[in-house]
Amino acid sequence: xxxxASLVLLAFAVFFAALAPLLRWYAFPHLARIPANQxxxxxxxxxxxxxxxxxxxxAKKVSKVTIVQTLKGDVEAAEKIEKxxxxxxxxxxxxxxxxxxxxxxxxKVPERYIFDAHSQDPVHATGEMVDGxxxxxxxxxxxxxxxxxxxxxxxxxxxxxxxxPIHYEGxxxxxxxxxxxxxxxxxxxxxxxxxxxxxxxxxPESVARTGTTRWYSxxxxxxxxxxxxxPVYGEEIHKEELRGxxxxxxxxxxxxxxxHVKMREDYIEHTVALVKxxxxxxxxxxxxxxxxxxxxxxxxxxxALCLEARARRPQSPEPSGTADPAPVTT
Numbered sequence: 001x002x003x004x005a006s007l008v009l010l011a012f013a014v015f016f017a018a019l020a021p022l023l024r025w026y027a028f029p030h031l032a033r034i035p036a037n038q039x040x041x042x043x044x045x046x047x048x049x050x051x052x053x054x055x056x057x058x059a060k061k062v063s064k065v066t067i068v069q070t071l072k073g074d075v076e077a078a079e080k081i082e083k084x085x086x087x088x089x090x091x092x093x094x095x096x097x098x099x100x101x102x103x104x105x106x107x108k109v110p111e112r113y114i115f116d117a118h119s120q121d122p123v124h125a126t127g128e129m130v131d132g133x134x135x136x137x138x139x140x141x142x143x144x145x146x147x148x149x150x151x152x153x154x155x156x157x158x159x160x161x162x163x164x165p166i167h168y169e170g171x172x173x174x175x176x177x178x179x180x181x182x183x184x185x186x187x188x189x190x191x192x193x194x195x196x197x198x199x200x201x202x203x204p205e206s207v208a209r210t211g212t213t214r215w216y217s218x219x220x221x222x223x224x225x226x227x228x229x230x231p232v233y234g235e236e237i238h239k240e241e242l243r244g245x246x247x248x249x250x251x252x253x254x255x256x257x258x259x260h261v262k263m264r265e266d267y268i269e270h271t272v273a274l275v276k277x278x279x280x281x282x283x284x285x286x287x288x289x290x291x292x293x294x295x296x297x298x299x300x301x302x303x304a305l306c307l308e309a310r311a312r313r314p315q316s317p318e319p320s321g322t323a324d325p326a327p328v329t330t
Contacts, residue, residue, distance in 0.1 A: 017297030046259025144229035212245030
């Protein structure tokens, strides 16, 4: 009976011990994925900013500039790309919509971002673009990979259409979460004019004919929760200028936009709550369940060995029940 019980315990011990690496190295890559149908939005603000008045072509101080960023998953497009890519793919259609303090549009730049659902590595396919211009992304954008490391990453900048390093600058605490802080500086670079301009009749082509060019620089900052790879907060010290050409008259340059862009408080709270929830789910696959399973397997193995040892222990002979005859004395 003890030997049978030890064999049963041994079978369960092997099962739970094997389950631990299976969850970590097989289930985790297959289950921890960005959903193809994800939709999210984010509102950022730059207070006391500088903005170009296209009517007078003069820069002026404004109380606030608002940037609304939306990300919408295209499930149908993702399924088509997956057939040739051979891996789970997410297609995000994003829009960065900038408006002035009066609510009027300053610019809007659409993007199509295609990436691996688990690793966040870019996947190159037809339709990948920024503001209608085809691009071939390298590096990450919007989100870091699951289980983010303490190292620099390559980050794609949509304005310049180029990739550069975003540097790991240390571990910090943000709203009760341990986060990794990353920072990237994009030096002054000549960039295309947005396809959609705030004044009717002004187009990138008409501006180009005047000889005026658009330049851009930014310091990009992210606070990233490392388990999920999700930024819980972000800022940009953003600057844009128009330079040269007849459009500016006798001026060499004029500020088109300058401001310290920050996430709005209500979106910070929502993002932190969502990331805390998703962090628990990822930890369940990478840490909680595998460690518990391994510990349970070791415990069951110890019990099985204990029962087996007891079953093999020789038993002392039991008394026969008949006593030896007493010696006869005379």
